[in-house]
Amino acid sequence: MTVQSASRRGGGYLERPAPSGLADVIEIILDKGIVIDAYVRVSLVGIELLTIDARIVIASVDTYLRFAEATNRLDLMEHGGGKPLDEFIGNMQESGAARKVGGAVRGAKKALTGGDDDDDDERRPVRKSSSRRRQEA
Amino acid sequence: MNTAVFVYGVVDPATEVPPDLRGVDDAPVRVVGVFGDPIGALVSDLEPDRPPGRKADLLAYSRVLDSLALEGLVAPVRFGSQMDDEMSVVEDLLAPNVDWFCQVLDGIRGRVQYNLRATYLEEVVLAEVVQADREIARLHQMTREAPPDTAFAERMRLGELVAGALESKRDWDAETIMGVVAPHVVAAEVRPGSGVDHVVKVALLVERSHEQAFEQVLEGLAETVHERIRVSLVGPLAPYDFVGEA
Numbered sequence: 001m002t003v004q005s006a007s008r009r010g011g012g013y014l015e016r017p018a019p020s021g022l023a024d025v026i027e028i029i030l031d032k033g034i035v036i037d038a039y040v041r042v043s044l045v046g047i048e049l050l051t052i053d054a055r056i057v058i059a060s061v062d063t064y065l066r067f068a069e070a071t072n073r074l075d076l077m078e079h080g081g082g083k084p085l086d087e088f089i090g091n092m093q094e095s096g097a098a099r100k101v102g103g104a105v106r107g108a109k110k111a112l113t114g115g116d117d118d119d120d121d122e123r124r125p126v127r128k129s130s131s132r133r134r135q136e137a
Numbered sequence: 138m139n140t141a142v143f144v145y146g147v148v149d150p151a152t153e154v155p156p157d158l159r160g161v162d163d164a165p166v167r168v169v170g171v172f173g174d175p176i177g178a179l180v181s182d183l184e185p186d187r188p189p190g191r192k193a194d195l196l197a198y199s200r201v202l203d204s205l206a207l208e209g210l211v212a213p214v215r216f217g218s219q220m221d222d223e224m225s226v227v228e229d230l231l232a233p234n235v236d237w238f239c240q241v242l243d244g245i246r247g248r249v250q251y252n253l254r255a256t257y258l259e260e261v262v263l264a265e266v267v268q269a270d271r272e273i274a275r276l277h278q279m280t281r282e283a284p285p286d287t288a289f290a291e292r293m294r295l296g297e298l299v300a301g302a303l304e305s306k307r308d309w310d311a312e313t314i315m316g317v318v319a320p321h322v323v324a325a326e327v328r329p330g331s332g333v334d335h336v337v338k339v340a341l342l343v344e345r346s347h348e349q350a351f352e353q354v355l356e357g358l359a360e361t362v363h364e365r366i367r368v369s370l371v372g373p374l375a376p377y378d379f380v381g382e383a
């Protein structure tokens with residue numbers, strides 16, 4: 001077994017994760033396999049699962065804003081390359097919402113500039129103008 | 138005895154189950170079938186009125202199938218399938234479907250599944266996109282400099298252009314990757330995926346005799362693309378994706 005592991009790590013760049021967590025297993029087995037309930041009297045039990053998969057592509061405002069936010073997290077001047085935005089990817093996969101990521105980005109900016117960190121939604125003009133008023137004050 | 142029976146998969150009846158293999162509820166796993174038949178079922182006893190759906194059940198199911206897949210031949214049955222008793226399994230599940238199940242087993246004999254996932258190093262690919270397109274670069278600069286909660290239309294436009302550029306890039310890179318992989322697999326099932334970093338997600342059926350060569354090809358691929366794409370390989374697994382409806 002040790003020899004096997006060593007030879008597997010020999011490649012270097014190919015990742016070989018063992019599916020250990022529930023999310024991994026669900027992704028592998030969900031809706032897969034022979035469906036037998038169409039042929040026999042069998043009780044197929046319903047499964048309560050958390051909807052973990054937020055990876056459905058929706059051509060929508062949320063998606064485009066998310067892509068814009070992702071691009072704007074780059075600082076091309078400091079581009080070192082090769083550093084994955086783990087936190088961003090983690091946030092996206094967990095929440096699937098532009099809101100959370102947008103809030104995090106704006107929060108960071110405001111922390112740097114000294115503004116307050118409210119979770120403003122860009123799409124609400126009332127909040128938009130009031131926040132500007134706060135910044136100008 | 139009135140216990141229900143949990144069904145894991147359809148097997149070659151000659152399959153030897155490791156004696157210490159435990160399934161749902163820690164119950165021992167066994168093969169059921171009629172002597173002389175070309176197919177059997179892999180089952181374990183289940184308490185009646187005890188719906189399997191907890192985390193431990195899912196993990197037990199996948200562990201049983203993946204262990205068996207390494208030893209022998211098993212076509213997974215969808216998780217959660219249970220029948221009244223052994224007799225039902227033999228009479229209602231196996232007997233009426235001998236030909237179909239034989240076909241399924243033939244399709245996976247001597248083969249295992251691997252799941253391949255390729256994702257972008259996000260910072261790298263986004264930089265590529267920004268540097269390759271003037272309009273994207275302009276919008277990127279402009280929206281970075283604009284105060285938060287402003288330039289909404291420009292942010293939308295930037296996102297839309299970036300999404301479009303990534304889609305083209307993804308198509309190209311996915312096709313290239315599949316081109317490298319295809320000659321080394323028996324079958325491939327591309328799965329859906331999304332997100333800024335998605336390149337390709339695919340289930341692959343590989344001849345056992347070719348496994349080592351296959352892994353070497355993938356290691357070579359991972360090294361070639363490592364500056365912009367992360368390649369991950371899970372397996373060997375039971376052939377979940379290659380036993381469905383013909």
